[in-house]
Amino acid sequence: MNHASLLTRESFIELGARARAHALLDPGSFRELAGPFDRLVSPWLERQGVVPQADDGVVVAKGRIGGQPTVVLAIEGAFQGGSLGEVGGAKIAGALELAAQDNRRGVPTRAVILFETGGVRLQEANLGLAAIADIHAAIVDLRRYQPVVGVIAGTVGCFGGMSIAAGLCSYLVVTREARLGLNGPQVIEQEAGVAEYDSRDRPFIWSFTGGEQRIATGLADRYVEDDSDAIRAAVQALLAGGVPAAHRSERYAHYLQCLAEYDPARQPEPETVRAIYAPGAKS
Amino acid sequence: MEQLQFEYPAGAPASQRVLVGVVGSGDLEVMVEPGTSGTTTIHVTTSVDGYGKVWDAQLSRVFGAGPRAAMRIRIHDFGATPGVVGMRLAEAFEALGTDGGEQS
Numbered sequence: 001m002n003h004a005s006l007l008t009r010e011s012f013i014e015l016g017a018r019a020r021a022h023a024l025l026d027p028g029s030f031r032e033l034a035g036p037f038d039r040l041v042s043p044w045l046e047r048q049g050v051v052p053q054a055d056d057g058v059v060v061a062k063g064r065i066g067g068q069p070t071v072v073l074a075i076e077g078a079f080q081g082g083s084l085g086e087v088g089g090a091k092i093a094g095a096l097e098l099a100a101q102d103n104r105r106g107v108p109t110r111a112v113i114l115f116e117t118g119g120v121r122l123q124e125a126n127l128g129l130a131a132i133a134d135i136h137a138a139i140v141d142l143r144r145y146q147p148v149v150g151v152i153a154g155t156v157g158c159f160g161g162m163s164i165a166a167g168l169c170s171y172l173v174v175t176r177e178a179r180l181g182l183n184g185p186q187v188i189e190q191e192a193g194v195a196e197y198d199s200r201d202r203p204f205i206w207s208f209t210g211g212e213q214r215i216a217t218g219l220a221d222r223y224v225e226d227d228s229d230a231i232r233a234a235v236q237a238l239l240a241g242g243v244p245a246a247h248r249s250e251r252y253a254h255y256l257q258c259l260a261e262y263d264p265a266r267q268p269e270p271e272t273v274r275a276i277y278a279p280g281a282k283s
Numbered sequence: 284m285e286q287l288q289f290e291y292p293a294g295a296p297a298s299q300r301v302l303v304g305v306v307g308s309g310d311l312e313v314m315v316e317p318g319t320s321g322t323t324t325i326h327v328t329t330s331v332d333g334y335g336k337v338w339d340a341q342l343s344r345v346f347g348a349g350p351r352a353a354m355r356i357r358i359h360d361f362g363a364t365p366g367v368v369g370m371r372l373a374e375a376f377e378a379l380g381t382d383g384g385e386q387s
Contacts, residue, residue, distance in 0.1 A: 079305060
């Protein structure tokens with residue numbers, strides 16, 4: 001990126017969840033459902049001494065992208081690490097289920113999920129996990145009719161149960177700042193030891209879970225600059241592309257075969273992972 | 284975590300509702316809705332205990348300075364400094380309109 005484009009671009013990463021949804025939807029089409037004034041706050045956080053947020057960290061925005069009906073589900077990474085509890089999880093799952101219902105009634109509603117989440121909210125434990133399972137089921141239901149596009153912009157990234165949700169999406173858009181992984185770096189360090197995985201070594205972490213690596217290994221579909229216009233264009237193009245012939249998660253047999261060829265006795269390098277997944281990397 | 288309540292005299296109800304900010308580290312969320320004519324109520328939930336006097340001093344200065352529209356304000360604070368609180372309130376008033384959103 002040169003100086004001129006750095007000055008004129010609007011950073012997507014620096015936007016909050018609501019502003020991100022605004023940036024993706026066609027101008028004037030944004031309509032928030034189950035919004036902050038509807039009093040759908042988490043009933044569990046205050047009881048545990050944690051300050052809640054009026055929208056529980058999830059924005060459900062109905063509108064249009066490229067003139068077509070679309071629902072954007074934006075997670076606010078600044079609130080409790082974008083963690084999903086009962087209310088925020090239900091907002092996402094419910095919106096996806098309604099989008100699928102729209103399709104069964106002849107309205108071709110698509111979905112875009114803006115992942116910025118560490119996964120389940122530990123204070124809401126099983127309720128958050130149940131909600132994330134509902135989200136998984138709803139994505140698999142909706143993607144039969146219309147594409148579900150996931151965006152991981154950063155800087156929180158996408159981890160835990162929601163990384164599975166990202167894996168279920170029809171298409172995934174990432175930036176250089178994005179990270180995608182089942183376990184977060186600190187969890188891996190805690191379990192495997194600092195000698196194997198140093199969570200403070202940022203280049204090391206990004207070399208395995210960063211957006212660039214995820215594109216190179218075919219686990220994401222578009223690599224874009226941190227620029228609202230570029231991200232909107234990528235999302236719009238993927239939505240217009242329709243449902244893929246085979247979703248990534250439907251090609252699990254191929255990925256299992258890739259993993260079977262890996263020798264766990266050797267410490268992997270980022271290049272090792274690229275080599276293993278290279279045959280599966282979609283063009 | 285601590286809950287605080289404040290009340291100030293005000294004018295006519297605010298003309299609309301506004302949400303600014305985020306419950307992120309060192310930040311806060313301010314929700315403004317039209318209040319009942321003549322009174323502004325503020326409900327603060329803050330993650331930092333023992334700062335009731337600081338909230339009282341700051342809010343009294345902001346809402347005691349002159350007539351503002353009547354608002355029902357809900358604040359979710361996650362350790363914001365008084366400077367950040369002041370900026371978020373100013374942002375909310377700006378979104379309401381220059382006169383603080385009083386209905387004419």
